[in-house]
Amino acid sequence: MELFDIPPQTLEMPDAEVVYFPRFFAEKAANHYFDILFEETPWQQDDIRVFGKVYPQPRLTALYGNNGKPYSYSNITMQPERFTETLNEIKALVEQVAQTSFTTALLNLYRDGTDSNGWHADDEKELGTDPVIASISLGATRRFHFKHKHDKDLKQKLLLDHGSLLLMKGPTQHHWLHQLPKTAKKIDPRINITFRVIK
Ligand SMILES: O=C(O)CCC(=O)C(=O)O
Numbered sequence: 696m697e698l699f700d701i702p703p704q705t706l707e708m709p710d711a712e713v714v715y716f717p718r719f720f721a722e723k724a725a726n727h728y729f730d731i732l733f734e735e736t737p738w739q740q741d742d743i744r745v746f747g748k749v750y751p752q753p754r755l756t757a758l759y760g761n762n763g764k765p766y767s768y769s770n771i772t773m774q775p776e777r778f779t780e781t782l783n784e785i786k787a788l789v790e791q792v793a794q795t796s797f798t799t800a801l802l803n804l805y806r807d808g809t810d811s812n813g814w815h816a817d818d819e820k821e822l823g824t825d826p827v828i829a830s831i832s833l834g835a836t837r838r839f840h841f842k843h844k845h846d847k848d849l850k851q852k853l854l855l856d857h858g859s860l861l862l863m864k865g866p867t868q869h870h871w872l873h874q875l876p877k878t879a880k881k882i883d884p885r886i887n888i889t890f891r892v893i894k
């Protein structure tokens with residue numbers, strides 16, 4: 696496993712701890728995981744309620760967990776499936792780098808450039824304070840944006856590549872929002888796995 700054949704990059708973000716590992720998985724491993732997860736995941740499309748209106752979520756999702764605890768956000772409550780062999784394998788590798796034992800994985804499937812994830816922080820109370828969130832990207836490269844909650848001049852952006860890991864920890868979720876914007880480009884699907892600890 697060529698874990699660090701490109702060195703990790705720490706993003707310049709005050710009030711945050713964000714590290715990007717461009718090639719956490721080599722190309723072949725990343726292709727393999729994409730294919731399996733694309734096929735075997737019971738992808739679902741939930742409705743979300745934003746300011747009293749109901750919309751289909753602009754992506755498909757699935758939740759896996761080892762403690763049976765549901766995860767709720769944007770008025771959705773998801774019940775976890777048992778971790779698969781593939782997800783356990785990925786989880787074990789991510790845990791070595793994140794130095795955290797995760798209970799839960801939220802999977803997102805962005806079918807094309809019209810799927811997206813709007814501005815939010817992963818700050819639900821069941822994640823506790825200063826949560827460690829480890830985010831794996833597989834498939835099409837997508838843009839990812841951060842903006843500070845209080846200082847409008849503080850922004851960061853990066854590209855999330857096939858096989859990469861983005862680690863967000865410390866006070867990041869307290870002070871920053873993140874989003875995965877739509878793109879007008881014709882692009883292939885992308886799978887994201889965010890590993891979390893649900894207490
Ligand atoms: O798809 C991504 O990279 C981000 C996903 C995300 O922010 C989330 O599920 O909370």
Ligand SMILES: [Fe+2]
Nearest residue numbers: 815816817873
């Ligand atoms: Fe998030």
